[in-house]
Amino acid sequence: YEFGPENVSGLNYLIAVDENSYSPAVTWKNRDEDPKTGKMVDRSSEGMGDFHPISWYHEFDGGRAFYTALGHIPKAYENQWFLDHLYGGIYYAATGRGIDTNKNVAK
Structure with a gap:
């Protein structure tokens, strides 16, 4: 999952979530390795903001893709x-x- 700014262009969005209906910083807390120190750290997402897509489709590299969360x-x-x-x-x-x-x- 990616709970940050969009980093792919050309997506055709089907469904989006209203982040005002939940708290992404509390709900999506992750534990992973800090790439600088190698230590395990807690990280939380700030969410995606005003636009949080959860389903889309697009053409990619000569093919087609569909995603749903x-x-x-x-x-x-x-x-x-x-x-x-x-x-x-x-x-x-x-x-x-x-x-x-x-x-x-x-x-």
Whole structure:
């Protein structure tokens, strides 16, 4: 995960999170190695600010990519909206086309 400023261009955003609905500095506390000292340190994210995307697609190096941060809990896979989201992303990556989620067919 990357909870800082965007560093990739050309992304087509699908879903974003309102960071006012939670505290990213408290929620996303990480423990990792300080590259200067080699010691383990606690780090916390300040979040991404006004725009925090959690799903996108893009063309890259002659191919296509889809990303979603959703789906961490099994219950998500019982939600038709989420399943349509996944299907649409996979379909785009495979074909370069979108889907009509009302009919779940290619367009």
